Amino acid sequence: xxxxxxxxxxxxxxxxxxxxxxxxxxxxxxxxxxxxxxxxxxxxxxxxxxxxxxxxxxx
Amino acid sequence: xxxxxxxxxxxxxxxxxxxxxxxxxxxxxxxxxxxxxxxxxxxxxxxxxxxxxxxxxxxxxxxxxxxxxxxxxxxxxxxxxxxxxxxxxxxxxxxxxxxxxxxxxxxxxxxxxxxxxxxxxxxxxxxxxxxxxxxxxxxxxxxxxxxxxxxxxxxxxxxxxxxxxxxxxxxxxxxxxxxxxxxxxxxxxxxxxxxxxxxxxxxxxxxxxxxxxxxxxxxxxxxxxxxxxxxxxxxxxxxxxxxxxxxxxxxxxxxxxxxxxxxxxxxxxxxxxxxxxxxxxxxxxxxxxxxxxxxxxxxxxxxxxxxxxxxxxxxxxxxxxxxxxxxxxxxxxxxxxxxxxxxxxxxxxxxxxxxxxxxxxxxxxxxxxxxxxxxxxxxxxxxxxxxxxxxxxxxxxxxxxxxxxxxxxxxxxxxxxxxxxxxxxxxxxxxxxxxxxxxxxxxxxxxxxxxxxxxxxxxxxxxxxxxxxxxxxxxxxxxxxxxxxxxxxxxxxxxxxxxxxxxxxxxxxxxxx
Numbered sequence: 001x002x003x004x005x006x007x008x009x010x011x012x013x014x015x016x017x018x019x020x021x022x023x024x025x026x027x028x029x030x031x032x033x034x035x036x037x038x039x040x041x042x043x044x045x046x047x048x049x050x051x052x053x054x055x056x057x058x059x
Numbered sequence: 060x061x062x063x064x065x066x067x068x069x070x071x072x073x074x075x076x077x078x079x080x081x082x083x084x085x086x087x088x089x090x091x092x093x094x095x096x097x098x099x100x101x102x103x104x105x106x107x108x109x110x111x112x113x114x115x116x117x118x119x120x121x122x123x124x125x126x127x128x129x130x131x132x133x134x135x136x137x138x139x140x141x142x143x144x145x146x147x148x149x150x151x152x153x154x155x156x157x158x159x160x161x162x163x164x165x166x167x168x169x170x171x172x173x174x175x176x177x178x179x180x181x182x183x184x185x186x187x188x189x190x191x192x193x194x195x196x197x198x199x200x201x202x203x204x205x206x207x208x209x210x211x212x213x214x215x216x217x218x219x220x221x222x223x224x225x226x227x228x229x230x231x232x233x234x235x236x237x238x239x240x241x242x243x244x245x246x247x248x249x250x251x252x253x254x255x256x257x258x259x260x261x262x263x264x265x266x267x268x269x270x271x272x273x274x275x276x277x278x279x280x281x282x283x284x285x286x287x288x289x290x291x292x293x294x295x296x297x298x299x300x301x302x303x304x305x306x307x308x309x310x311x312x313x314x315x316x317x318x319x320x321x322x323x324x325x326x327x328x329x330x331x332x333x334x335x336x337x338x339x340x341x342x343x344x345x346x347x348x349x350x351x352x353x354x355x356x357x358x359x360x361x362x363x364x365x366x367x368x369x370x371x372x373x374x375x376x377x378x379x380x381x382x383x384x385x386x387x388x389x390x391x392x393x394x395x396x397x398x399x400x401x402x403x404x405x406x407x408x409x410x411x412x413x414x415x416x417x418x419x420x421x422x423x424x425x426x427x428x429x430x431x432x433x434x435x436x437x438x439x440x441x442x443x444x445x446x447x448x449x450x451x452x453x454x455x456x457x458x459x460x461x462x463x464x465x466x467x468x469x470x471x472x473x474x475x476x477x478x479x480x481x482x483x484x485x486x487x488x489x490x491x492x493x494x495x496x497x498x499x500x501x502x503x504x505x506x507x508x509x510x511x512x513x514x515x516x517x518x519x520x521x522x523x524x525x526x527x528x529x530x531x532x533x534x535x536x537x538x539x540x541x542x543x544x545x546x547x548x549x550x551x552x553x554x555x556x557x558x559x560x561x562x563x564x565x566x567x568x569x570x571x572x
Binding site: 025026027028029030032033034037040041044045048049051052055056 | 319373374377378381382385393394396397418419422423424426427430432433435436437504
C-alpha cells in the first residue's frame with residue numbers, strides 16, 4: 001500500500017457533512033489505538049500512586 | 060444564497076467555498092501578528108531552555124524571570140488569541156457563506172489587541188513587568204502592563220462579539236441550511252468559553268490596574284489567585300476547543316474526513332462549555348485559601364466530565380480519519396489506513412502529531428496531575444510545565460501550524476517555498492517539544508521546581524542540589540528546546556517567505572501537498 005496521494009479536488013471541505021449512517025462505521029485500528037491509550041494511562045496513573053505511597057506512608 | 064455585497068466575496072478554487080473579502084483581510088492581519096508574537100515567544104523560549112539547562116545557564120536571574128514573563132504572555136495569550144480570532148472570522152464567514160457582521164468592530168478588536176500586546180511586551184522588556192504570567196499580588200508591575208492585558212482581553216471580547224453577530228446575520232439571512240457545521244459549532248463553543256474567560260480577566264485585572272496606579276489597596280491574594288486562574292487556565296480551554304475544531308477542519312481538508320456522528324461530537328463540545336472551566340481548580344490544589352470540598356468537587360468530579368469530552372474527540376477524530384481512508388480503499392490490516400495516510404502533507408502530519416502528543420502525553424499527564432492526592436508530589440515542580448507544553452504547544456500550537464499550511468495557500472493565495480522543508484517541519488517541532496517535555500517531566504519527578512533560575516542553589520549556606528539523574532533530564536530539556544526552536548524558526552521562515560514572496564495562486568487551485 002503506498003502513501004495516500006492528496007489532490008486538490010479532495011481538499012473540498014466536507015465539514016458540513018457527517019457519517020451519520022452507522023453502517024459506514026468501521027474503525028478497528030482506532031479501537032486498538034484507544035486500548036493502547038487506556039493501557040498507557042493505567043500504567044502512568046498506577047506509577048504515580050505508587051510514587052505517592054512511597055513518600056507518604058499510610059500507617 | 061449568501062448575503063455578500065457585490066465584489067465582496069470570492070470563490071476558493073480549491074475548496075469551492077465562498078471567502079468573504081473583508082473577513083479575509085482580518086484573517087490575514089491577525090495571522091501575521093500571531094506569527095510575530097510566536098517569534099517573540101519562541102526567541103524567549105530558547106533563552107529559557109538554555110538557562111534551565113544547568114550546563115549552559117545562559118541568562119542571569121533578572122533576565123530569566125523577565126524573559127519567562129515575556130514567553131508566557133506571548134505564547135499562551137497573544138499568539139493563541141490572535142490565531143483564534145482569525146479562526147472565528149474564517150469559519151463563520153466561509154463555512155456559513157455570510158459576510159462579516161462589522162468591519163469597524165473588527166478593526167476595533169484588532170487595534171485594541173495589537174496596542175495592548177505591544178504595551179505589555181514593551182513594559183516587560185524595559186523591566187517594569189517582572190511579575191511572571193500569573194502576576195500574583197502583592198507583586199506589582201507598571202500600570203501599562205495591566206492596561207495592556209485589559210486591552211487585549213477586551214479587544215478579543217469585541218472580536219468574539221463580532222463572531223456571534225456574524226452567526227446571527229447568517230441565520231437571519233438564511234445563508235445556510237440546517238445546523239451549522241461541526242467546525243463552526245466547535246468554534247462557537249470556544250467563543251462561549253472565551254467570553255467567560257475574558258470576563259474573568261477583566262474582573263481581576265481592572266482592580267489590579269487601579270491599585271497599580273496608586274489608588275486603593277491591593278486585591279485580596281486568595282481572591283486574586285482564584286479569579287486569575289479563571290482567566291489563566293480557561294484561556295487554555297479556549298485553545299483546546301479551537302484546537303479540536305481545527306482537527307476536524309484539517310481532517311476534512313487533508314483527506315476529506317467527515318465527523319463520525321454529529322450528535323456525539325457536538326455533545327462533547329457542550330461538555331466543554333459546562334465543565335471545562337472548573338478544571339482551573341487544579342492550579343489551587345495546594346492553596347490554603349480554598350476548601351478541600353471545593354477542590355475535590357472540581358477536580359475529582361466535574362473535571363472528569365470535561366476529560367470525557369476530550370476522550371470522545373480523541374476517539375472520533377482518528378476514527379473519522381480511519382473511516383475516510385478505508386473508504387478510499389486503504390483497508391489492509393488494522394493500520395494500513397494509518398501507514399497510507401498523507402504523512403508528507405504538513406497539514407495532515409501536524410494535525411495527527413498534535414492529536415497524538417496532546418492525547419497520549421498531555422491527556423494522560425493532565426488527568427494524573429489533576430488528581431488531588433498525586434498533585435501534592437508534583438505541584439510547582441517541572442512536571443507541570445512538562446504537561447502543559449505537550450498540550451498547549453505540542454497540541455494547540457502544532458495544530459495551528461498545520462492550519463497555516465492551508466491558510467496561506469487558500470486565504471493569502473500564496474504558495475510555500477522549500478516544500479520538502481515544510482514537510483519536515485511538523486516532525487522537527489513535534490519531536491523537539493516531546494523531548495523537551497519528557498525532560499521537564501522527569502526532572503520534575505526528581506523534585507526540580509518550575510520557574511526557578513538556579514537549581515544548583517549557588518552560594519547557598521548548605522550543600523544542596525538534585526540527583527545527577529535530574530541533571531540528565533535538564534540536559535534533555537535543553538536539547539529538546541533547541542530542536543523545537545529550530546522547528547519553530549523553520550515554520551516562521553517558511554510562512555513569512557510564502558506570505559510575502561510566495562508564488563501567487565489566484566484563479567487556480569492550490570498546489571497539492
